[in-house]
Amino acid sequence: MFATAVPSLAVIGARVAGCALAARMRRLGWQGPISLWESGRGPGGRASTRRSRHDAHVRLDHGAPLLSISSSPAPAVLAPLLDGGWIEPWGGGLAQLDAGGQLITGSTDPLTHGDLYRGRGGMDQLCHGLLELAGSDVELHSQCLVRDLAPTAHGGWELLDQQQQRLGAADWLVLSGSLLVHPRCRTMLGWPEPPLQPLARTLGDPQLERAAAGSAAIDSSPRCALLLLIPPAASWWPTPAQLWPGSIPM
Numbered sequence: 001m002f003a004t005a006v007p008s009l010a011v012i013g014a015r016v017a018g019c020a021l022a023a024r025m026r027r028l029g030w031q032g033p034i035s036l037w038e039s040g041r042g043p044g045g046r047a048s049t050r051r052s053r054h055d056a057h058v059r060l061d062h063g064a065p066l067l068s069i070s071s072s073p074a075p076a077v078l079a080p081l082l083d084g085g086w087i088e089p090w091g092g093g094l095a096q097l098d099a100g101g102q103l104i105t106g107s108t109d110p111l112t113h114g115d116l117y118r119g120r121g122g123m124d125q126l127c128h129g130l131l132e133l134a135g136s137d138v139e140l141h142s143q144c145l146v147r148d149l150a151p152t153a154h155g156g157w158e159l160l161d162q163q164q165q166r167l168g169a170a171d172w173l174v175l176s177g178s179l180l181v182h183p184r185c186r187t188m189l190g191w192p193e194p195p196l197q198p199l200a201r202t203l204g205d206p207q208l209e210r211a212a213a214g215s216a217a218i219d220s221s222p223r224c225a226l227l228l229l230i231p232p233a234a235s236w237w238p239t240p241a242q243l244w245p246g247s248i249p250m
């Protein structure tokens with residue numbers, strides 16, 4: 001039994017997974033309020049593009065540079081994203097840097113198979129487009145870290161901040177990131193335990209316990225990502241025209 005007639009949904013994480021979920025739920029007819037809670041500055045996250053404050057032409061992808069669709073038929077969300085101008089087909093080339101520093105044209109990475117698209121103006125446009133499809137009544141709470149969760153008397157969830165103050169509540173909760181359930185929060189944030197673990201134990205819900213244990217078991221180790229800007233005039237690497245004769249890569 002929910003607190004309200006129309007159940008509400010809170011999604012933790014407003015990046016590709018969280019935004020796609022919100023868009024999909026609307027498409028499936030979810031009528032209730034949807035709120036997204038994101039510790040980062042805005043939607044996009046590891047699939048976003050950083051812009052330089054000093055030079056409008058300088059853009060660096062923070063994570064995934066392309067969206068690759070290999071399923072057939074393509075997901076229903078693809079056409080409205082294209083029609084809305086949020087994404088566009090990728091017409092440029094692909095190249096890989098091998099361990100010896102050689103730039104190799106083409107890609108053997110299975111993630112680049114299928115039809116390739118890119119956010120128009122930056123990869124985070126994909127998430128902005130998904131949020132647009134989810135509707136104007138979606139509440140986005142950026143720069144908002146959910147530190148803890150508490151079950152409510154009505155079977156819903158309260159979202160709490162670092163001071164255990166209530167940020168919001170919802171009947172249904174989806175975690176699109178694993179922070180609240182993965183032991184890396186101990187080393188990353190100094191938390192004594194992933195917050196969902198004790199809850200899963202006390203709620204006595206075997207499905208939740210299994211999901212929490214499965215997420216906690218995901219191997220995780222820190223990685224450094226080098227965002228490298230290659231000047232177009234660099235003589236030690238081939239120019240775009242040499243790499244992709246006849247095409248104009250971005």
Ligand SMILES: Cc1cc2nc3c(=O)[nH]c(=O)nc-3n(C[C@H](O)[C@H](O)[C@H](O)COP(=O)(O)OP(=O)(O)OC[C@H]3O[C@@H](n4cnc5c(N)ncnc54)[C@H](O)[C@@H]3O)c2cc1C
Nearest residue numbers: 013015016017038039045046047063064145146177179225
């Ligand atoms: C350098 C780099 C290159 C990459 N290249 C590729 C590539 O070529 N191809 C590819 O497919 N993928 C690539 N990736 C990976 C890809 O970007 C990610 O897998 C994808 O963006 C993950 O999306 P997601 O929504 O599942 O998760 P995330 O982007 O991790 O989103 C989860 C979000 O939840 C938020 N969150 C979690 N817990 C809380 C909380 N308690 N309170 C508030 N917010 C919370 C986090 O802040 C995060 O923003 C790359 C990643 C990096 C870093």
